[in-house]
Amino acid sequence: MHFEESLLPYLNKSYPDSMKKTICIVLLFLVFFSAKAAKVDTIQVFSASMKKNIKTCVIVPDNYKKNKKKFPVVYLLHGYSGNYATWVKSFKDVSIQVDKYGFIAIGVDGNYSSWYFDSPIDPTFKYETYVIDELIPFIDQKYKTIANREGRAISGLSMGGHGALYLSLKHQDVFGAAGSMSGGVDIRPFPEKWDIKKRLGTITKFPENWDKNTVVNMLGLLESNNLKLIIDCGVDDFFIDVNRELHTKMLALKINHDYIERPGKHNIEYWENALKFQMLFFYNYFNDTVKTN
Template identity: 75%
Template sequence: MKKSIFFTFFLFVFLPAQAAKIDTLEVFSAVMNKNIKTCVVTPDSYDKSNRNLPVVYLLHGYSGNYATWLKSFKDVAEQVDKYDFIAIGVDGNYSSWYFDSPVDPNYQYETYIIDELIPYVDKKYKTIASPKGRAITGLSMGGHGALYLSFKNQEVFGAAGSMSGGVDIRPFSEKWDIKKRLGSITDFPENWEKNTVVNMLELAQTNSLKLIIDCGVDDFFIDVNRQLHQKMLALKINHDYIERPGKHNIDYWENSLKFQLLFFNNFFKETVRE
């Protein structure tokens, strides 16, 4: 599959008329011994009050980076202002799939996000540092990553989403560098079985997470999303599941992100803005 299917990068950052502030930081990862760039969008209200704000972490797809959410999406800063929370554009190093690789020590992205990035953000910014004030979502590779990280770290996240997520990676074992992170599915089948979201649903049976999952009906990931949805229904895992017309492209994701950020805003209203 050509990389252009996953992302079309634009030459300009679109910043509509709003007062949200955008910071680009470098966060040191001790586990990978390198600095990793991160984009932080704070609302207009941030510098005008002492209130701590909820945070939404955004995970890009294959071939993307931390700046994807501002380069390829027109409305992120505007929505941060509208909903009055902080958004974090996480860098997943092109094709990390956001887990700790059992075969490559240079790709330890679960540890980086959970143990390094989030504590750094909570120390540097006025955040609500609890699951009640923290959500995560992503698209494609990032959709898998957001569910993976939230299922495994429910003491960190209170809500999670997936947009066009590759929620079962096993049918795609030759694509998108996954075997570079897990080893080949033939030689290391256990790595694939325990690191695919569809096999992790028992972790979500506590129903402590607010979940939203969507996928376009013409997306090549639609079948694995439908299968995930049916398994979640059978296990009585509460979640919002949406199918809409659309493919695996920016047009679908721009619309999808609006639904997901509204979902997270409603979650924050129930938990920290009662």
């Protein structure tokens, strides 16, 4: 007797046998594929620099527990007003992509408006220190990760796109690849927006803070095209001009990068599509580094 036939007695007796078998096969199909799914953990990581616990979302592929190998990691940074859970609550495909490509994804919490740097005016906001010196070592200790730059990438959307490029440019020994989706890659045209002045001071009083902490001014940190970079922005996004400016400057400096413009606005529909490009980009990067190291 086939397994689906063993379920027939439990179905409504008024169904024809052919329909019962079809229903059983569909149920078994759903059970099989729902069982093969990435696992999501919510953990708390203590930040000694900020003296508080910070929640983090960890997504591991289905084969994580039964596989002895170590896994590459992609750190994902949310946008302004988001949090660590953005990637599982708002994005329907992240777990599918984690399973498909076989790496770990980390949903980082950057507070609602940290911009992922250490604030020069507010000592309670040290999110660069948190990500680099506290979160990543914790993840490498608790999970089976490839704990070097060749096995580590970072990306984000909006504020998180700025954060991903900012952190990767400053810490090329930590990340081998980075991406930005609709990133605020030059914050200076937006002096009154998104609480940036709470982190840096006003642009009129502290212009050096703004110049020093905007991604478009940090390209000089790149060493021999040491980072694999992908930048993505919709043509109807309010950040499109600063992304085009960054792209033009990178071309002039002969900095290798993938740059994508597509129809789209600053919204979840655009980011869900953009994330697919970013994840494939990181998958190819990890494959190349595994082959060459």
